[in-house]
Amino acid sequence: MTRARAGLGATFLLAGALHFIAPRPYLAIMPRYLPAHRALVYASGAAELAGGAGVLHPRTARAAGWWLIATLLAVFPANVEMAVHPERFGRLPRPLLLARLPLQGALIAWVWRAAIR
16 A cells, blocks of 8 residues: 555545534534534544545545545535635634635545545
């Protein structure tokens, strides 16, 4: 296993686990138009756990990489929600909320380089 895949796997395993350990911040950024916020937070956490574990094994790394890219695209509306409604996230500076948008692209590029390419 490469160091890049190990780091990627660890990052997504931690991020996925946090959806279950501390779901409150994830619930707060859910777009209001989506139903079943708690179920969606848990589903996205489970998706990150599965992808993080999957990239750790050479046989599943490529498929897990595509899975993680799909997951990152699926959760993108939460980042847009934060950027469009900064008043709901008063403790976070607006530039930080806006920086989350291109950060998602950087994460996708990292997944691509580490697990798919």
